[in-house]
Amino acid sequence: MTGAKRIFPWFAAFAALFLASAAPAQIDEDSGASAVGADSAPSSVLQDDQRGGERVRTTLRQDQISGRRPPPFGSELFGQAAATGAGTIDPNYIVRTGDQVSVTTYGLVNETAVLVVDSEGNIALPNVGPVNVGGVRASNVNAVVNNAASRVYQDTVQIYATVIGAGQVQVFVTGPVENPGGHSGVGQDSVIGFLQRAGGIDADRGSYRHIIVRRNGNNIGNIDLYDFLLNGDLSGVELRGGDVIVVGQQGPVVSVSGDARSPFTFEFENAAGTGSELLLYARPRPEVTHVSVLGTRDDVPFNAYLPREEFAALTLFDGDRVRFEADAPSDTFVVRVEGAHTGPSAYVVNRGDSLGPLLARIPLDPLADEPMIHLERQSIAEMQRVLLQENLARLERVIYTDPAPTPAIAQARAAQATGLATFIARARQVQPRGLVSLPDDAALDQVLLEPDDVIIIPYISQTVVIAGEVELPQTMLWTPGQDSGDLVERAGGFTRLANRSDTLVLRPDGSVLRGRSVAIRPGDRILVPPKAPGHTIQLIRDIATIFGQIGLAAASAVRVF
Structure with a gap:
């Protein structure tokens, strides 16, 4: 060899x-x-x-020099495509302009027609005339149509009506989003659904807290996604074709790392926030005793290392970096x-x-x-x-x-x-x-x-x-x-x-x-x-x-x- x-x-x-x-x-x-x-x-x-599992960590200073920040709180919303709105209509869905209603008559008259709800909320029922179904729950449409038809038809003609499709609308999304422009959906889609279609909010420029909906040049709704993320509250704005969703510019942000259940970058609603507000968002673990803060105050580098209780009263500003630490060694441990x-x-x-x-x-x-x-x-x-x-x-x-x-x-x-x-x-x-x-x-x-x-x-x-x-x-x-x-x-x-x-x-x-x-x-x-x-x-x-x-x-x- x-x-x-x-x-x-x-x-x-x-x-x-x-x-x-x-x-x-x-x-x-x-x-x-x-x-x-x-x-x-x-x-x-x-x-x-x-103590929990050990993790490889960088310092706040290293993160600051490299520009690294955790992803924005709520960014998981935009990691998936928006639902198309197709499928069975929700019985509680409120009928609006552009929706489709299937009407079938049988008995002496046998025919089926798909009728579109017009701008007045009516469908034109053959031999009966306009029937107003706008604002009616989908589960009640059959009763409304039968009541109107009973004034024309006798018992020899039966009618069955059901909502089969929500009308398509085009809503415009602008501001710091990945894909601004017009996006199609259905009237029952939420603002979050259209933001998903626009690729989500830009992590470095867009605001999760200052989103407005405009119609015909007027503001008709203000949306703070933290209301949904923290409490499950969805906007009550019902979108129509031509509405514009405007994502505002990003407000003051503070990034969180260390022993926290939610290590994200958080946005404050106002020009500054407090430690107690960040504690609510980040939910540090019970063993946390101290908090490191790195930032800038009056154009001068700022550093602080505070007990958890004192941190709650600290005012936080845009660009601050916060790390939660378990810095009180226990007198005992497990072998x-x-x-x-x-x-x-x-x-x-x-x-x-x-x-x-x-x-x-x-x-x-x-x-x-x-x-x-x-x-x-x-x-x-x-x-x-x-x-x-x-x-x-x-x-x-x-x-x-x-x-x-x-x-x-x-x-x-x-x-x-x-x-x-x-x-x-x-x-x-x-x-x-x-x-x-x-x-x-x-x-x-x-x-x-x-x-x-x-x-x-x-x-x-x-x-x-x-x-x-x-x-x-x-x-x-x-x-x-x-x-x-x-x-x-x-x-x-x-x-x-x-x-x-x-x-x-x-x-x-x-x-x-x-x-x-x-x-x-x-x-x-x-x-x-x-x-x-x-x-x-x-x-x-x-x-x-x-x-x-x-x-x-x-x-x-x-x-x-």
């Missing part, structure tokens, strides 16, 4: 190796982590119930427990409590692998996530910018490029789990617990996994008294590509031992890495840096190859 052809299988094995064997975080360090060992109980990163135990799955601990006393309180299952107990820690996972992204970016630069000393190496790198790019894209999606191993000599009474900690208690395993560059990779039953070299021999010995001096043993808690004479315990995984082609040494070091610092599950990257 040539060097170039060996790159892909070697790199696949190398990725699997380091994904599975990265050094775990120790209790006295802030770097590194490991994957959960074979046969350990499944686990996941759990969030502290009192989760997963795996081989028979007690509760969550414990409430005091801030400052350590791991040792809590472990003493947890009743273990008889099958618990006590020496392999370890932690999942969210703060470690976040640090690992940052390191992963930084190192992947550096690896990408190495792949595409480092000059090749020889044409053969340049050709080999070009052959690697597609596979490596796929690998990097997949690796960017991986979420580190922040595992922390607990060495035998660790003073657990000195290990402080953190919010979001999860204690993982693996089950005792009866198997050992041998993988990598061995002739017969396999899983076999553990037997006492064997070391890593013995099990490699049982797996058929090393392949010709094996790096015989670098056999790795991975414990169930993620800790890693190196050598061919390591005593094997149940649940261990033995990985024999391959030799590296000489011209890929720098690439190997870059990849080793990533996975040596992060510690992720092997399956996350192996499938790339």
